[in-house]
Amino acid sequence: MRKRITAIVLTLIMITGLLSGCGEAGSGGSGGDTATGTQALADTGKVDSAIENASAVKDSSGYVYTGEAPITQEGGTLKILAQTSNYANVDISKAPIVLKVFEEAGVEADFELLDWDNYETLITPILNSADTDADIIKIPDSDPNQVYIKSGLFVPLDEFFDYMPNYTKWLSENPVEKAELTAEDGHIYYVPGLNVADDYQPCLMYNRVWMDKAGIKNPPDNLEDFVEMLRYFKDNDMNNNGDTTDEIPMSVTKEFLPYMFGPAFGLDLVSGFQADKDGKVTYAYADAENYKAYLEFLNGLYDEGLLEPDFTTIDRDTIIAQMEDDLVGVAFDFSWAMSMMYSNVLPYYDGTEKTAFVGVPPLSGTHEGFYVGRNSLAGMFGVNTASKQIELAVKFLDYASAPHCQDYYQWGIEGESYVTKADGTREYTEKGNDNDWLQAFGINPAFVLPADQSVEATDILVADWHAEINRELRQYVKDPWPDIYATSKESDTVNLYMQDIQDKANEYSVEFITGEKNLTTDFDEYIEELDSLNLDEVTEVRQAQYDRYLKALK
Numbered sequence: 001m002r003k004r005i006t007a008i009v010l011t012l013i014m015i016t017g018l019l020s021g022c023g024e025a026g027s028g029g030s031g032g033d034t035a036t037g038t039q040a041l042a043d044t045g046k047v048d049s050a051i052e053n054a055s056a057v058k059d060s061s062g063y064v065y066t067g068e069a070p071i072t073q074e075g076g077t078l079k080i081l082a083q084t085s086n087y088a089n090v091d092i093s094k095a096p097i098v099l100k101v102f103e104e105a106g107v108e109a110d111f112e113l114l115d116w117d118n119y120e121t122l123i124t125p126i127l128n129s130a131d132t133d134a135d136i137i138k139i140p141d142s143d144p145n146q147v148y149i150k151s152g153l154f155v156p157l158d159e160f161f162d163y164m165p166n167y168t169k170w171l172s173e174n175p176v177e178k179a180e181l182t183a184e185d186g187h188i189y190y191v192p193g194l195n196v197a198d199d200y201q202p203c204l205m206y207n208r209v210w211m212d213k214a215g216i217k218n219p220p221d222n223l224e225d226f227v228e229m230l231r232y233f234k235d236n237d238m239n240n241n242g243d244t245t246d247e248i249p250m251s252v253t254k255e256f257l258p259y260m261f262g263p264a265f266g267l268d269l270v271s272g273f274q275a276d277k278d279g280k281v282t283y284a285y286a287d288a289e290n291y292k293a294y295l296e297f298l299n300g301l302y303d304e305g306l307l308e309p310d311f312t313t314i315d316r317d318t319i320i321a322q323m324e325d326d327l328v329g330v331a332f333d334f335s336w337a338m339s340m341m342y343s344n345v346l347p348y349y350d351g352t353e354k355t356a357f358v359g360v361p362p363l364s365g366t367h368e369g370f371y372v373g374r375n376s377l378a379g380m381f382g383v384n385t386a387s388k389q390i391e392l393a394v395k396f397l398d399y400a401s402a403p404h405c406q407d408y409y410q411w412g413i414e415g416e417s418y419v420t421k422a423d424g425t426r427e428y429t430e431k432g433n434d435n436d437w438l439q440a441f442g443i444n445p446a447f448v449l450p451a452d453q454s455v456e457a458t459d460i461l462v463a464d465w466h467a468e469i470n471r472e473l474r475q476y477v478k479d480p481w482p483d484i485y486a487t488s489k490e491s492d493t494v495n496l497y498m499q500d501i502q503d504k505a506n507e508y509s510v511e512f513i514t515g516e517k518n519l520t521t522d523f524d525e526y527i528e529e530l531d532s533l534n535l536d537e538v539t540e541v542r543q544a545q546y547d548r549y550l551k552a553l554k
């Protein structure tokens with residue numbers, strides 16, 4: 001049994017990258033870390049004028065690329081340094097969708113692919129030493145502190161916008177992403193893929209069979225009703241085994257508690273830093289009113305036995321095992337877990353919503369509830385300044401990011417992975433509905449190309465009822481703290497202080513929830529501790545960044 005669970009989880013980890021931000025919930029919830037927070041916006045003026053002045057010009061062979069294939073009439077080979085598929089048995093360099101893009105572009109691909117699992121570890125020394133002759137390189141993150149940009153490894157793409165009609169059009173239509181991609185020096189260095197950012201985000205899930213048994217018709221969407229439901233689950237023999245004491249009303253890893261309950265108190269504890277409607281930035285974990293109320297609420301759940309005594313150490317394997325024994329009433333996790341990890345192990349799950357763990361709207365408390373989404377910028381590609389064929393590489397990235405190719409990435413090839421119906425809508429073929437086949441075909445090849453995730457491609461991976469629930473929940477998803485490049489001074493300040501601040505916040509949060517520390521007598525001490533760790537300086541950096549963000553958006 002244990003072996004089977006491990007296999008399920010491994011399979012799920014492989015698709016986590018597609019359905020959700022793998023590892024995003026692992027930071028202890030104190031958020032605002034280097035992935036989302038240490039970044040700064042630059043003036044987009046230079047980029048704007050480069051977009052405005054761009055016009056298709058002849059390349060060195062006399063050919064004019066206008067955004068459609070081919071990108072050259074001379075042929076050639078482009079060396080791509082990127083990562084393997086996260087499906088171990090898929091050779092993404094041979095995938096038909098990937099080959100199709102190169103074939104249309106009129107160039108050959110020479111792939112150097114590093115292991116998906118260890119990509120950051122493997123590529124960082126190569127980037128640090130600039131020891132590569134690849135023309136196009138996938139960076140391991142979003143270069144938040146502009147390390148690679150400043151090393152001169154990558155070509156400022158705006159200087160080649162004459163060869164990038166598709167990308168310049170996309171940038172002018174997407175001001176937020178354009179602002180996020182513009183470095184401190186006013187140049188743009190990367191072409192990104194995009195995440196699904198509002199769909200399939202972490203959400204609350206209720207055991208539908210238990211709800212029916214408790215006579216609960218509408219899922220509780222406020223804290224009071226929610227607690228009533230937990231009490232009912234705790235006190236009754238929900239799983240019909242004759243024992244009223246073995247039910248676990250709610251089983252959630254501690255990383256998800258901030259996602260689950262922060263919004264009901266007006267807090268984005270996932271990002272950590274948040275701005276109010278006037279643009280004032282605060283650290284949610286230092287909010288003396290709302291964060292204190294959040295901790296009081298969780299302390300109440302803990303005292304009543306509605307939050308598991310071992311909530312700080314519980315992991316997914318444990319939760320899955322509890323679900324297999326039908327012990328759990330409420331869960332909170334990445335959306336994909338709903339039909340692919342939790343519902344499917346319930347003893348009575350028959351493939352329908354009625355017997356599943358179902359996603360429900362967020363909980364409201366003193367504030368209206370929401371779910372925290374994620375930023376849309378994903379895997380980024382740059383052109384090596386050492387490349388002997390910068391023009392060709394730039395044109396290829398432009399073509400590979402175009403809507404025409406995004407269509408391949410999301411649907412594959414007509415007649416193979418999908419068909420167009422009489423009414424013009426599309427559906428995946430029988431083969432296309434087989435995820436293993438579809439992965440080998442090269443769907444969503446973000447490992448090697450600037451591919452955008454698609455909701456449609458995600459829909460086919462999950463149960464139909466799950467896709468329907470996702471469509472209902474998307475309205476509750478709010479943007480997290482924006483992605484913006486950091487100045488070196490800002491990243492120095494944040495790197496120096498933030499980890500200690502997060503650690504302190506995490507440490508105290510557990511102590512307040514378990515009652516080891518007293519919210520009435522010890523909360524001031526907690527705030528003083530944060531202040532002594534230079535929270536003011538970090539908040540000042542975040543405020544400056546947010547001010548620039550608002551300015552760049554205007």
Ligand SMILES: [Ca+2]
Pocket residue numbers: 236237238239240241242243244245246247
């Ligand atoms: Ca029982």
